[in-house]
Amino acid sequence: MSVAILGGGLSGLSAAYYLLKSNGKLSIRILEGSSRLGGWIRSNKLDNGVIFEEGPRTIRPRGLAGDNTLSLVQDLGLEDRITPIYAHQPAAKNRMVYAKGKLHSLPSSFGGLFKTTPPFSKPLIMYLLNDIIASSKRVEDESIYDFVNRRFGQDLADYLISPLICGICAGDSKEISVNFLMKGLFEYEQKYGSIYKGLVRNLFNVEKHELSELGVKAKREKWSVYSFKTGLETLPKTIESHVRSRGVPIELNSKCTKLQLSPNNVQIQLGNKMVAPEHLISSISSQELSRLVRDQHPVLSDLLGNIRNVTVAVINLQFGNLRLREGFGFLVPPKERLPVLGVIFDSCCFPCGDDRTVLTVMMGGAWFGRLFGDDPGEEELLSTAQKYLKVTMGVEEAPREWKVSVLRDCIPQYTVGHDGWVREIYRYIEANRLPLTLCGSSYHGVGVNDVIYSSRNAAESVCKSINAMK
Numbered sequence: 114m115s116v117a118i119l120g121g122g123l124s125g126l127s128a129a130y131y132l133l134k135s136n137g138k139l140s141i142r143i144l145e146g147s148s149r150l151g152g153w154i155r156s157n158k159l160d161n162g163v164i165f166e167e168g169p170r171t172i173r174p175r176g177l178a179g180d181n182t183l184s185l186v187q188d189l190g191l192e193d194r195i196t197p198i199y200a201h202q203p204a205a206k207n208r209m210v211y212a213k214g215k216l217h218s219l220p221s222s223f224g225g226l227f228k229t230t231p232p233f234s235k236p237l238i239m240y241l242l243n244d245i246i247a248s249s250k251r252v253e254d255e256s257i258y259d260f261v262n263r264r265f266g267q268d269l270a271d272y273l274i275s276p277l278i279c280g281i282c283a284g285d286s287k288e289i290s291v292n293f294l295m296k297g298l299f300e301y302e303q304k305y306g307s308i309y310k311g312l313v314r315n316l317f318n319v320e321k322h323e324l325s326e327l328g329v330k331a332k333r334e335k336w337s338v339y340s341f342k343t344g345l346e347t348l349p350k351t352i353e354s355h356v357r358s359r360g361v362p363i364e365l366n367s368k369c370t371k372l373q374l375s376p377n378n379v380q381i382q383l384g385n386k387m388v389a390p391e392h393l394i395s396s397i398s399s400q401e402l403s404r405l406v407r408d409q410h411p412v413l414s415d416l417l418g419n420i421r422n423v424t425v426a427v428i429n430l431q432f433g434n435l436r437l438r439e440g441f442g443f444l445v446p447p448k449e450r451l452p453v454l455g456v457i458f459d460s461c462c463f464p465c466g467d468d469r470t471v472l473t474v475m476m477g478g479a480w481f482g483r484l485f486g487d488d489p490g491e492e493e494l495l496s497t498a499q500k501y502l503k504v505t506m507g508v509e510e511a512p513r514e515w516k517v518s519v520l521r522d523c524i525p526q527y528t529v530g531h532d533g534w535v536r537e538i539y540r541y542i543e544a545n546r547l548p549l550t551l552c553g554s555s556y557h558g559v560g561v562n563d564v565i566y567s568s569r570n571a572a573e574s575v576c577k578s579i580n581a582m583k
């Protein structure tokens with residue numbers, strides 16, 4: 114059986130890894146549209162040794178998907194190249210928001226729940242207790258902002274949840290579905306009338322899964338998040354070597370321009386070349402896949418097109434030694450109406466010498482077009498980043514090194530209705546018996562762990578259907 118994987122980002126590479134693992138006899142090829150692998154993961158190493166991460170920089174070790182990534186990391190022999198941020202370090206404990214003209218640390222311990230810490234006007238516990246008296250409302254889906262506002266109050270929606278949504282999907286919490294981050298809590302309210310009642314009833318129903326060897330180590334050593342000493346791109350690069358050394362051909366500059374899919378038939382148009390595998394795993398964004406199937410499958414195309422992506426401007430900067438408050442970085446609540454989503458203190462997360470401070474400013478997201486138009490110049494983006502580093506942190510120095518990148522359509526938005534569209538997409542593929550399996554960040558989670566897990570599920574489902582045909 115021949116399987117083509119569309120896209121050579123982390124999920125496409127991982128799909129090849131898991132296909133090989135499940136069935137060594139498959140004929141697999143990866144078709145990548147650009148001239149490099151890794152997709153949004155790119156660790157640019159400067160001549161002075163500093164790494165500018167353009168996309169992701171940390172991975173969570175926890176949860177089923179987090180542990181799955183750790184297993185993969187271990188299988189690839191990358192254990193010794195990990196660099197963790199431990200729970201006791203400032204970069205793990207101190208996440209800040211910039212609000213009302215100041216940087217504020219968010220409470221990071223149980224005790225912190227009982228103190229009034231600005232920008233909140235009362236102790237966090239008081240907002241949480243509001244859930245007990247808030248009336249419940251039966252809804253199919255709603256925005257995470259509305260849900261938190263209803264159950265906990267507007268302060269929490271504005272100063273905690275809205276910036277958090279910026280720091281995960283660069284999105285607007287008034288559009289993002291509650292199921293994106295709070296599925297369990299929302300289900301408790303819908304089923305039991307309040308979150309606290311749901312928590313009490315399910316106190317002993319905590320799902321446990323057995324941890325991998327590296328998962329046990331991460332837990333024992335209290336890793337908060339981790340990366341790799343040579344940057345996060347180490348992960349896709351190592352998967353690439355792994356799959357290449359096992360004979361998987363990787364075709365770069367092979368952009369698919371059209372797809373024909375019918376039962377037992379796949380035709381992939383790559384410029385003026387046609388490829389016809391028996392099955393296709395698509396790891397590209399739903400937005401891009403929507404364009405490729407529009408002529409033949411307009412209904413599927415509309416469903417896929419509902420899941421749209423936003424653009425983020427990433428400005429990496431290296432200074433001399435700036436005396437910073439230690440922490441992971443800060444997020445800016447959209448209510449503040451600044452053009453900045455957040456700033457990461459890279460050199461605090463992963464130190465790179467006493468005389469160097471590395472920061473990354475992220476801008477745009479759901480507001481990119483409104484703020485910067487279609488095609489802002491590098492200079493405009495750099496000067497905006499510098500202006501707001503001065504406003505928020507008082508940084509007046511000019512950077513010694515910098516890099517401006519515009520990541521077009523890089524993060525999918527799980528807006529209200531997302532889960533329903535994903536169900537419909539799967540139903541359409543099944544009902545029309547299309548030889549197509551989906552993975553990547555558009556459907557079941559936007560983080561590194563999620564996309565690796567989605568690729569594992571995709572590969573296993575392909576292998577299962579092959580076995581069923583035998």
Ligand SMILES: Cc1cc2nc3c(=O)[nH]c(=O)nc-3n(C[C@H](O)[C@H](O)[C@H](O)COP(=O)(O)OP(=O)(O)OC[C@H]3O[C@@H](n4cnc5c(N)ncnc54)[C@H](O)[C@@H]3O)c2cc1C
Binds near residue numbers: 396552
């Ligand atoms: C700024 C930013 C910060 C992030 N930070 C974190 C973080 O700290 N932690 C975390 O867990 N996650 C983070 N993420 C998310 C993480 O980067 C993604 O989950 C992951 O990289 C997605 O990988 P992917 O392979 O699914 O998609 P992509 O990286 O988009 O890969 C898709 C590939 O398909 C190719 N392609 C597209 N169209 C075609 C076509 N028509 N034909 C052929 N090939 C095509 C593309 O060139 C690309 O190589 C961040 C993302 C961004 C953008």
Ligand SMILES: C=Cc1c2[nH]c(c1C)Cc1[nH]c(c(CCC(=O)O)c1C)Cc1[nH]c(c(C)c1CCC(=O)O)Cc1[nH]c(c(C)c1C=C)C2
Binds near residue numbers: 209277280282443444
């Ligand atoms: C300001 C923009 C963004 C920052 N990071 C991202 C964007 C769009 C993207 C992103 N960050 C994380 C993930 C993975 C989530 C997951 O499911 O694992 C993604 C896609 C990790 C993350 N970053 C922050 C939080 C709270 C999380 C999730 C949990 C965790 O890893 O601990 C905080 C944060 N992100 C950014 C900043 C400036 C920031 C702040 C303090 C940048």
